[in-house]
Amino acid sequence: MAAGAPVIEAKGLNLTFQTGDGPVHALKDVNLTVNRGDFVSFIGPSGCGKTTFLRCVAALEHPTGGTLTVNGMTPDEARRKRAYGYVFQAAGLYPWRTIAGNIALPLEIMGFSKAEQAERIERVLELVELKGFGKKFPWQLSGGMQQRASIARALAFDADILLMDEPFGALDEIVRDRLNEELLKLWAATGKTIGFVTHSIPEAVYLSTKIVVMSPRPGRITDVIDSPLPKERPLDIRDSREFIEIAHRVREGLRAGHGDEV
Amino acid sequence: MAAGAPVIEAKGLNLTFQTGDGPVHALKDVNLTVNRGDFVSFIGPSGCGKTTFLRCVAALEHPTGGTLTVNGMTPDEARRKRAYGYVFQAAGLYPWRTIAGNIALPLEIMGFSKAEQAERIERVLELVELKGFGKKFPWQLSGGMQQRASIARALAFDADILLMDEPFGALDEIVRDRLNEELLKLWAATGKTIGFVTHSIPEAVYLSTKIVVMSPRPGRITDVIDSPLPKERPLDIRDSREFIEIAHRVREGLRAGHGDEV
Amino acid sequence: MREKVLPVLSVLGIIVVIWYAAAVWMNSTWVYDQAERAGTTVSFAEMVPQTMAQDRPLLPPPHQVVKELWKGVAGQAVTSKRSLVYHGFVTFRGTMMGFALGIVMGVALAVSIVRFRVMDMSVMPWAIISQTIPIVALAPMILTVSNQLGIDNREVPKAIISAYLSFFPVLVSMVKGLRSPDAMQLDLLRTYNASESETFWKLRLPASMPYFFASLKVAVAAALIGTIVGELPTGAIEGLGARMLIGSQFGEPLIMWAALFASAILAGMLIVLVGTVEQVARRRMGGPA
């Protein structure tokens, strides 16, 4: 498929959870098109439905209304074609596997050879700066290290679409910057489509080609900003005028989303 | 006890974990004095021992060397005197209790009356902007909402010492700013001593009277910065020269901590 | 080692003391009754020794049981049919067969129940019902039927009875254990489009291990009980069950007590065995030592 073709298309998407005390309208009338090779960030107050939307895309949640297609298929068909790499908001490592074992898990399932597995594990561990921790068990790692291990797990295989739910939330600025750069490099090299949830406005602006601003109760999209920044992004682009302008627009959008509460 | 008296005193603190493949030196020769009413931030690359240090203070981990006193007692004695409010890095809510029930838990343990409990739950839910979610169960909340519930739980009772491990990691900028302000207000009003782990340099600088920069392998303190900022801190203090200077010093410290790896 | 042995020994000591006291108390009735029948009276001091050496004590004091056990274990060649070791081995063999069969049945059923909704809905209730049927009532029928099918060997019906009792704890725990992975762990595999069998091997099975091992201890005890039950009507020929029956039927409570303790020791050994396997597995699965 050509770059630029629509990969994710949501039309009038709705999702309502039935809970003990009444329905929760997690997504309301969401329309969004993500093209091949896009890097889309989702930003919005907590509880606005970012996770829920990503879960819908990955066919982990079933919308109660509207249509959603991925590569022209239903999300479930795309899932069966192993289109997704998903980094959850919590690390979600399997406690009975070592870090290396956790990263090996998707590789085993997708049938990589033992040698290939070892080679990839080595590579992604290095990428997330966890070299030498492969043999540790999850509970022997700090929170940030666990989060990085879970990122490594999603990067180890070549999914078309990478969905990342606040992957860098537990990392310090320096590592975060470094991983941001790495992620951009990876994206540039592979042309993956990336859906990325973050709470950091600079991060969203720095990484994305498209920024989706959401607002809660009911969860909906309030703004979609196409970034005019070039594909090549040195770290100091963050001091450029364009960057600051986009950041400002995002912040305004966010503030508006919070408006109803304050 | 007078304000300014030492509350936490660590002298030559060491902690080594024995793991399957060799010992991990999580804390090495840590010296630190925290005075009553201090707001201390810990910042450092992931895996540098921030969580471990906080756990030692709360008597959840036992140092393998050095001395550590809290209010002149051992951490364990202090714990039994209910000196601590602790917000863990992961939300850690009890799945069989509603959000309100989770917040009520420490109150029940400390013997607050039913009416008092209800009143406090109401107040802290409002503080963390979760009003109306009291009756939901943890798995019905988004990640950020769970994190806020766990903050509410730690704020509901009046612990002398508040230990918070990346409490705002999963929150968006706006809520984060708001909660930062609230936390400062609470701190000013109550004169609590606060230990606070964060990965955000601006957050650390904005909140703290003392910033502790740590570095990993082995985990140690590389810099302790006493903030010259006034106690009264409007949000725009972040644009002041002093603020930017301190932030710079912290960033340099952090970068140095990472140095050995890059 | 010392921290392990000392508490067991002291608790054991306390139990022995209580046991002796109870033996004196319970066996004294008989002493007083006998005295009354003989028209004499006995003092407390005369009574106590008489409670220690009865042929048919209500509760034999520990040393009597130990003596009988010793006689059964060391008093003869282990191949002799009077040897408790020999009978213990017969029971052990039956238990292991039934236990193995029970694990296989329990796990297989649990897997199909978790995998197929039809199985869950239709078989689970009947698996439960199967356990409410008193096996002792079925044992002779199982024997007769296997006889009719031309199985003339006593081991098979015994193993069936034993498996019948031991598969259930495994089934119940495994169903729960296989369902214990939380939503996120399952979702992760869904994003990999892992097949059902991969989900099973890589997630459900490892997650069920704590439940599995908790059930094994119960199951091995059940298998032993099943074997002993199977040893009664299957001709009461060999095994600890047969010894118990004969001891009871021939008014030799000591034979019965000795067999009872032999089976408890056997059970203890089996449980320790299972516990050791559990420890090893736990360590390999990253549990804190």
Add this chain to the structure above:
Amino acid sequence: EDVTLQLKWVTQAQFAGYYVAKDKGFYEEEGLNVTIKPGGPDLAPPQVIAGGGADVIVEWMPAALAAREKGVPLVNIAQPFASSGMMLTCLKETGIQSPADFADKTLGVWFFGNEYPFLSWMSQLGLATDGSPGGVTVLKQGFNVDPLLQKQAACVSTMTYNEYWQVIDAGISPDDLVTFKYEDQGVATLEDGLYVLEDRLADPAFQETMVKFVRASMKGWKYAEANPDEAAMIVLENDETGAQTENHQKRMMGEIAKLTAGSNGALDVAAAERTVASLLSGGSDPVISKAPEGAWTSAITDKALQ
């Protein structure tokens, strides 16, 4: 020719004749290869034979007749036991001196098909067994005499050759006991007989086998009667549980010999009819509903004893 014999209970001198016949080669002499299956609690020999697990069984006549009514056509082909060894053993201190004193007492009884003689005796005495006032309270007694020793029952069922001696061994002197033998009370029923399925008897070859079997078995019984100690030792050797003792078995053999004495294996039809009469007289709940036909045959013993 293979023959499988299902015993009523565990290996003990009660079945000495068969073990002797096997060990002494009497079966072999007849060209038979006999397998002796010990019984156990809850194993009903009629069920085993109905299921094809045995060719011939040892059973008490009341149970055999009851089974016949249930559709298992058992036929008595020989009766090595001439008299009954069943009795009620009571503690004197309970004040029981005669059956008239049973009222309102607790009596231990074996069930599992062994209760029929007791029930018909009670109905002849006019004592209700449902626990109502003026009747007797019945306990289902286990395998031993504990209820008597623990004074949970005033009387328990015993066999002259086994349980009675358990009471004595326990240290209660015969003077402290009162016993009621079913023989003496005129309610005796026939015990250990040999039974086969009626339809198989129609086969002359099977008949022939049974003739040989009964002949050899009776030879065994008579040998055991004459050499009780040796017979007891043979039983002991055949006991795979290893729990039986020489003392017990020798004494049991001595008592058994008294019961088999006077029987050459042929069924005493008068005794059989007495058994039937006793069972039919069971009041409102008789053990059998009508006199059986063809429940015994002399065809085998007639040939075997020529």
Add this chain to the structure above:
Amino acid sequence: MIWLGGAILFWLAAWAVNASVAGSAAGRSRAGRVFVPLLFGITVLVLWEGVVRGFGVQPVILPAPSAIWARIVASPEVLWADFVQTVVKGALTGFVMGVGAAFAMAIAIDRVPFLQRGLLPIGNFVAALPIVGLAPILVMWFGFDWQSKAAVVLVMVFFPVLVNLVAGLQASERMQRDLMATWGAGYWQALVKLRLPAAMPFFFNGLKIATTLALIGAIVAEFFGSPIVGMGFRISTEVGRLGLDMVWAEIAVAALAGSVFYGAVSVVERWVTFWHPAQRH
């Protein structure tokens, strides 16, 4: 052969129906949850009847379901009296006492590490005392009536509940325990507020196994001495009398009682451990 063939055909058809119902939305409804196991049960009965008639199995070996049903209808008083004696007096009393004792013991073991190391290994021994060895002794000690049956049930129920509860009390997560520690919660507070709730899924596992054991225990104990009422008494007596229809009638009552008992425990479980992933699947 007609019977047999018909029964097998019925089996196949019913299985197909069940598979489709279970797979469909109807299978999730309350009616579906009753219908599927019911149809399965009916299938088993039809197959059973077919085999008995088709092969001409003798009623003294295995009676047909129709004969068993006829017996049930003919003797409700006897069945009821036996039920009260065995289930209500024997099994339930013993169950309650056994679970209570296991609970107390689990907490004692948990509270006092010395006991944990000393008593648990010995508990393993006691637990595996085979009921057939124990029952005669307990009958000797506690008499012939239901008290001795309750004692047998107590002993049988004790171990599975204890083992599961002890495992459950270790099942809370580290962070959850750490939270309690930071609040300075005492032992009992942590127990009631954290460790017991976290132990409940395990505890109910034990309870479910115990419900079936309780019934088996009460019935089997009657084999070793009893008054002349009770399900175990009836079963053992009727086997000897070749009244297999009555035996199976009692078994049917036992199965019914056991299922109701188990179902009741499951309902309570669902209610208490609603938060456990196994309940939300």
